[in-house]
Amino acid sequence: MRRTALFAAAAALVAGALAWPADAAPSAPGTFVHPGVTVSAAQLDFARSKVGSGAQPWKGAFDRMMESEYADLNRTPRPRAVVECGSYSNPNHGCTDEREDAIAAYTQALAWYVTRDERHARKAIELMDAWSAVIKDHTNSNAPLQTGWAGSSWPKAAEIIKYTYNGNWAGSGRFATMLRTVYLPEIINGSNSNGNWELSMTEAAVGISVFLEDKASYDKAMARFRTRTAAYVYLDSDGDLPKTVPSQHLDTRDKIVKYWQGQSTFVGGLSQETCRDFTHTGYGLSAISHVAETSRIQGQDLYGTDVGERLRHGLGLHAKYQLGAAVPGWLCGGSLKLGLGPVSEVGHNALANRLGHAMTNTETLTLRGRPAGSNNLFVAWETLTHGDNPA
Template identity: 65%
Template sequence: MKVHRSVAVVVSLLASLTVPAATVPSATAAPAAFTHPGVLVSRPQLDFMRAKVNAGAQPWKSAYDAMRGTAYASLTRTAKPRAVVECGPYSNPNLGCTDERQDALAAYTLSLIWYVTRDARYAQKAIQIMDAWSATIRDHTNSNAPLQTAWAGSSWPRAAEIIKYTYTGWPNANRFATMLRTVYLPEIQNGRANTNGNWELSMMEAPLGIAVFIEDKAAYDKAVGIFRTRMPAYVYLTTDGSLPKTPPGSGIDTRAEIISYWHDQSTFVDGLSQETCRDFAHTGYGIAAAAHFAETARHQGQDIWGEIKDRMRHALGLHTKYENGDPVPSWLCGGSKSRELGPTTEVGYNALSTRLGIPMANTQKYTEQHRPQGTDNLFIAWETLTHAQNPS
């Protein structure tokens, strides 16, 4: 598994161009009343998914069957909670990191199966896993603690929202909410400006989902505020100027620093990501986290998609173009790339193409050729099932 590390930015005293940091726009207020379930998937989306699966329609039925065939769907799964999850660089040490992420994904998987089948055993197993962790975990430590917390913290509220609001009988739901508020939220809610962008985008996705579940308007607004400055600093548009925007508070101010931060890429085009020339896998994590964020906000009545649609359509189009086989030009990442975008396009493609009607030929080709999109075993799971052609 690839593990992200913070970018060490070397200040160049020789650089002559200073680029002002992005200003922080005010956050639109959280909704007067939160919508549940409303983290990544809504009740109308779940109903659409359920109807398609039960009708045997494709690609939802094959996506559902693939999900059911994984260990995440097992009714005999034993949770492996730890009081302290310690995650170092490159998962060394890995003390509960994989276990936590996979238990959170299992809880989400089981909640989706519950919704489709109405078989209470799956809801009860999801509850059992969530209860085991909420009774045990107290902290995340070591250098990858923020990212680990964000990944697990993105999956937990998806599962919790479905179970709490569609299944009757979760006595420890409040304890789980307390876990999210006291163990997860403090680790991630302030972001991390000088990291690679996928870190902070995941660190905003998780607080937004947690804020919805615990109905915390201040936490919601804080996540939106940081997201609104990070997204323009992660995906470039030519309208930004000759150089990309920079994350406020990062200390990345000069041309030399920006090029270093963008992994030595000095030619900027619409849709280029801060991590494109690192690799497409990490770029995919950032794109997916941004899509998840916008989708959750949409369920809460806020049009983040309208704010980021141009960055997202260009980012998806650029990266899927090369994933689909187009040769990489010499000016881009030295003319080489890795084909590791992964199961990251369904939510963005559905929002932009299905709902907004934006033509996305490259993204469509990639998405359809990679169905059913499964899980990356980190924080992305079953998005062909939940979002393919989903109009809700």
């Protein structure tokens, strides 16, 4: 009996370690939709109409965005040829400058779309052109993550400007070359670090692939996304142990528990980084929502698959404790490091508003955080773009 139980446990472990999501990864569309990275033209039109009418929460979200440093028309780009980022951005040689200039380009693009003030479009172009003229490489230990963070914002800005602004963007080809030669090679093959790394990198790879209309890279990034998402958020249906990424060789229970920050009890919605802190977990959940949203815009809706279920349960569990629920002793030793960040709008809108799932804790947290701002890394202004947006 004991040997049978051990055999069954071993078999389950191997199955979990090697399992890929049951649903095939989405393939690139026959024709890419533009603008189509995280936010669509219809979503932009909805937000613009609400701001124009003074409706809340969109008007308040727009005002918060316009009051930020990222919307400043006097902003001076700070490009450099080599961005060097060590662990926790130490050293920080251009890391903050790059991320924030990328967010600023996206902010200016949104400001252009809502106001039709061409100064904002030209400022977005100025920021994108400044970096595409200079940057050659990312170095040091955080290079892949840094590339993912900045690379998530650049294509969102570029998509809006290229496909909605009728002015001349003479440097768009050079910008595309920058994404293809400086950013994509650093992120397309993923990472075996904590899951938020690969999810952020994959978000950037998917967005860049849309802008470049690179179907091969899109397919590769999406396949990696499905595998990593399944390994990042646990569902009860996964079995006794979380799924894993095959290349990480997490082939024993002890290895898996260690990778999950020492957590040995698994419940639906738990993240691989829950017991590390909620901030990094929020990065991962945000990236999942952004890729799912881009995929939906491109014609393949992942919210009805395991991706949506993992996102729904992940947001719900972390929102519960972020709102102040007592932490049980079995969860991270009874102590959590909170700080989820402004990451719930996209997932809540898709799963609660579009699909009708009850998400009480996520909704409470989302409403409490409105209007959502920026995490100054790769998340920005999602109450404006996705709050209760039916498009």
